[in-house]
Amino acid sequence: MTASTEIRDVYFFCTCLVDLFVPEAGLDAVTLLEKSGVRVHFPEAQTCCGQPAYTSGQPEEARGVARQQLGLFPQPWPIVLPSGSCAGMMRHHYPTLFAGTADQARAEAVANRVWELSEFLVDVLGVQLADQGAPTRVALHTSCSARRETNALRTTRALLGQLEQVTLEIQDHESECCGFGGMFSVRHPEISGGIVRDKVAAIRACGAETLITGDCGCMLNITGHAAKTGSAIPGKHLASFLLERSLGLSSDKGDAK
């Protein structure tokens, strides 16, 4: 694993889902960054980007929580997130959320430094991975925010493409939403269930052994539905998969999801 970079320090925003539900994805992301020669700083006071309230029509509550995050990054270092969804929130929606408030400039300054993990690995660090694993076939699900609000579709595929023994299977309707949508999946289970049902069927049918995604929300949605409705689909965060393939290291024991 090699990387060329001037950047020595980054902030890591782990996201609330990773903190409480998928910690191995965060740990593996940190290891990946460190092995690429980067010093990772984890501001202890971080909580959540505020997206659940923002998309639920509660901008006041979202602002309150988001404001707490704005003060966590005093140095001009990049802010890296293992999530396209939360990265999209901070990069694209913070400027709107804080427009016309006293925090506008701070919000924009934070937004401009936000990187989704794979974007940072490819576009900033220029990481080159050497595949150490046995041949395997994977499906990639790119979250809608990652696809439309970041460059993660390109950079995630680029990273997987560096792994010689890994075959990327393209599931039917690959670009379609998995039906998660945060609170949507709880509020409209009848519709969300119809969408994720089809996503799970497409992934099962494509011949992949593992589902890779850069967003834990989508992963919990897809693997959680698969587990409930029949044969489980092993899901791995991109960071865990890359680490395992390139260095034989991973915190993901494949049990929690």
Added chain:
Amino acid sequence: MSQPLNFVPVAEFRERARAVVSNPDLQKSLRGAMDFLQAKRTVQFPDDAELQRLRDLGEAIRQYSLAHLPELLVTLEAKLSANGIHVHWAETPEEANAIFIDIAQRHQARTVIKGKSMVSEEMELNHALQEVSIDALESDMGEYIVQLADEKPSHIIMPAIHKTKAQIAELFAERIPGVHYTDSVDELIQIGRKVLREKFAAADIGVSGVNFMVAETGTLCLVENEGNGRMSTTVPRIHIAITGIEKVVEKLAHVPPLLSLLTRSATGQAVTTYVNMISSPRKPDELDGPEEVHLILLDNGRTQAYADEQLRSTLQCIRCGACMNHCPVYTRIGGHAYGTTYPGPIGKIISPHLLGLASTYELATASTLCGACAEVCPVRIPIPDLLIRLRTEAYTNPATASQAVRGAGSAYSSVAMALWHAWAATYRHPVLYRAFTWCASRFRFLTPGKQGGWTVNHRAMQPARRRFRDQLKDRA
């Protein structure tokens, strides 16, 4: 007529959605239809750079037109009047129906033949005409099928897309006198055409929608594929065009880019079979065309959207339907589940202005905000942002709600608000957050097995044994 006929109580939405999602045949045909329409559109835009330039242009033209809407409508009315077209203004569907019926009764009209018009669906015109014993027949094949079945359109471009060939075959055999069952598409179309031909010749009034109105020339532009629009606007003695006030553009030169975006986005056609440009009734030296042409311009809540800087972009819509063709929700629940004249993503953002938020906010919540709609919208309406805005309007405290949207605050609940306050208070304070997540992790065995809507479709979520932040410290 005081309450809009298509007023739909929010509660029924879930039931209708559930019924469609759990019907495998419907799921298959919806998916097939949407895949077909998506593929047709994709073929029309092989060059992404050209598509993005055209979308920029389309957006700019629509925004320019809306920015000048009041002046353009004044110019349009003057030009149309000078051309001999009568212009009528209606604030509500009831007013529009009254204007229509008044014209019809002045001419002792008994029969009306209709080209496709979604605004006439908004007005429930057919129903209003029935009440005064005027027969209205839909002449667009899809609309004709829907009318025969006593249903409503399930798609703004393909009204009968919810019906299979076999269902249409049965419907024709059952409802059209003297018709024997056939499931040959060609024969079915010929049967429909034959019925309609006779009606065109006999109708007193022809009705049409309008795709674009050109202010500088006083022209009504109408696109269609079946020739029924041309027939409806030329054969009967009276032509009544019906549309929303937002459809105006300033110049004839503004039409071609919008036309190109419309047909390529909607049906995947470079151009439709017919493009009608209607600028006047029959002139003395002309052999055909209607003796009278009327235009009914309906507001129906559009000025409410217009008044708000952000919500105004709703009116950029050129009604291509690409948003619904690409929507994962529409693909699962179909058009009827929405219960509104306009289904799909555009329906979610326009219906609150037509019907008020109280009966429609549930639709705004029924979206993953995936953004597929905004990605294909030919005039770049930021639909997900508008959905978030409408959610905000719906959940706001009615006591402090802005007056931007009728029915703002109608989803407000003090319990839900208290929960959000508690959530925000916890996540705003790192100490509370850490205490909460520590407890959730430490006492994970207490995690409930039933987690509301989540466990309907998923295995229950359980916090990790140790949080990320704890494990990160262990590592150091």
